[in-house]
Amino acid sequence: MTDAVELSPTRKSIAAAHRLVVKVGSSSLTTSKGALDQARLAALVDAVAARVDAGCQVVVVSSGAIAAGIAPLGLRRRPRDLATKQAAASVGQQALAHAYAESFARYRRTVGQVLLTADDVVRRAHYRNAQRTLNRLLTLGVVPVVNENDTVATAEIRFGDNDRLAALVSHLVGADALLLLSDVDALYDGDPRGGGASVIREVTGAGDLDGVDASGAGSGVGTGGMASKVEAARVACTAGIPVLLTSAAQAGRALGDADVGTAFAATGTRLSARRFWLAHAAGARGRLWLDDGAVAAVVRRRRSLLAAGITSVEGTFDGGDVVELLDPSGIVVARGVVAYDAGELPDLIGRSSHELPAEQRREVVHADDLVALR
The missing domain is CATH 3.40.1160.10 (Acetylglutamate kinase-like)
Structure with missing residues (x-):
């Protein structure tokens, strides 16, 4: 041309x-x-x-x-x-x-x-x-x-x-x-x-x-x-x-x-x-699968991710690592810095904050450490 x-x-x-x-x-x-x-x-x-x-x-x-x-x-x-x-x-x-x-x-x-x-x-x-x-x-x-x-x-x-x-x-x-x-x-x-x-x-x-x-x-x-x-x-x-x-x-x-x-x-x-580093440069160490309610909160309302909205955990990571957040169909909708180790999350996922001990009620991924990709 x-x-x-x-x-x-x-x-x-x-x-x-x-x-x-x-x-x-x-x-x-x-x-x-x-x-x-x-x-x-x-x-x-x-x-x-x-x-x-x-x-x-x-x-x-x-x-x-x-x-x-x-x-x-x-x-x-x-x-x-x-x-x-x-x-x-x-x-x-x-x-x-x-x-x-x-x-x-x-x-x-x-x-x-x-x-x-x-x-x-x-x-x-x-x-x-x-x-x-x-x-x-x-x-x-x-x-x-x-x-x-x-x-x-x-x-x-x-x-x-x-x-x-x-x-x-x-x-x-x-x-x-x-x-x-x-x-x-x-x-x-x-x-x-x-x-x-x-x-x-x-x-x-x-x-x-x-x-x-x-x-x-x-x-x-x-x-x-x-x-x-x-x-x-x-x-x-x-x-x-x-x-x-x-x-x-x-x-x-x-x-x-x-x-x-x-x-x-x-x-x-x-x-x-x-x-930008969070969205495109940082290497993701794991994946968190979310339900529809959590996807709406994270992507549309730019809220923090709570344990109640997580349905599954994948990968080996520590608190402070970057993880991908996926919707129920497997599409990556956000990335963020996770506050928990991978081994801590299975006992927390799907549970609302009032069901958890005080020391485990913090956000899994805080809104300040999260970037929506959709």
Whole structure:
């Protein structure tokens, strides 16, 4: 898709954003053999530098460390086994950082490398540290280049989490918008490689995605796929951050008038760092199943969860851990910090407060430590 589209309010807000997160996938930075493509990287830097020169602060979330290690290690293709992937990432992280530093140097811009693992956004203290570091880099005029630490983060290598990482980083830095760049020019209502699929230009709410099959779109080079990009867009939008999804080949226009690709409107309000962490970053250690009355209290009335509304407990967790709250059909409707250990709850669930000893009448999940997801 190359024709310009009408500038909706969402696109105008993205074009006017003062602080942006730009995520680029491996497939957009690699050659047909899977190695790092210096020309593609330079084209991306050209577009980002133009936006920075216009007064915008930009964080780049970049895949490509494993690809950058392929040539130096003499590999013929992207490795499949974990140990070789980690070795390629170890070598490639240096090569990728050097490539970005050299390319941004053409515009007299300094680059800072920030390597993160899931642990850095799951653990609250690490989350705050990452937030402070990124904000300081931006105020110093540096372009942070964020990547998963693939050398040690095994889950990220297996599942390709950079799309989700970009959404989390967007909230970490208080971004005004998120750009997701890949090898597909927009979101389609089916796999565009099979023909007959139509472009979805604007997404104003979850209903616009009803019947959309994003599972097949994407390349074989990256590991995220279109489904992970749609999920990353959902996470960002529900936190008040609009998203533009398009191809890296359209980076100039995406970072300019935002008149390409698919625009996702912000559907929620900006959450505090703690509430966003609870909703999207923290790792859940267990699950609590609720009856309909408890779901109504937690989701619609934003009340604390009491033991009387719990029907079942799943998982091993301690008081202070994050748990998911499920409705009777098994849908996760909220997340929160539980006040009891898993072993304490079976004797409490289903019982009203007046049936319990005084020391056990506190809320299972207090409203201040709870985020509704519906």
